[in-house]
Amino acid sequence: MVTDLLEEAGEVASAVKGLEGFKPPEKTKTKEMLATELSDMLYIIFILAEHYSIELEEVFLQTVNDYILRFVT
Numbered sequence: 001m002v003t004d005l006l007e008e009a010g011e012v013a014s015a016v017k018g019l020e021g022f023k024p025p026e027k028t029k030t031k032e033m034l035a036t037e038l039s040d041m042l043y044i045i046f047i048l049a050e051h052y053s054i055e056l057e058e059v060f061l062q063t064v065n066d067y068i069l070r071f072v073t
């Protein structure tokens with residue numbers, strides 16, 4: 001699963017590079033393609049969390065709160 005996650009991260013990077021024009025992609029990248037790749041990553045993250053019985057929503061909300069405290073206030 002971790003290698004799948006890294007593969008999806010590469011696909012996200014490829015989509016962003018294509019959208020930003022850093023590297024001419026083999027085929028045109030779209031926001032919809034980026035959304036799909038991000039969703040693929042998220043799916044694997046949820047599966048990984050479930051495999052290790054991690055309450056991801058609770059941890060994520062704490063992470064968001066930590067970022068807010070660090071950067072917004």
Ligand SMILES: [Mg+2]
Nearest residue numbers: 008011037040
């Ligand atoms: Mg993908």
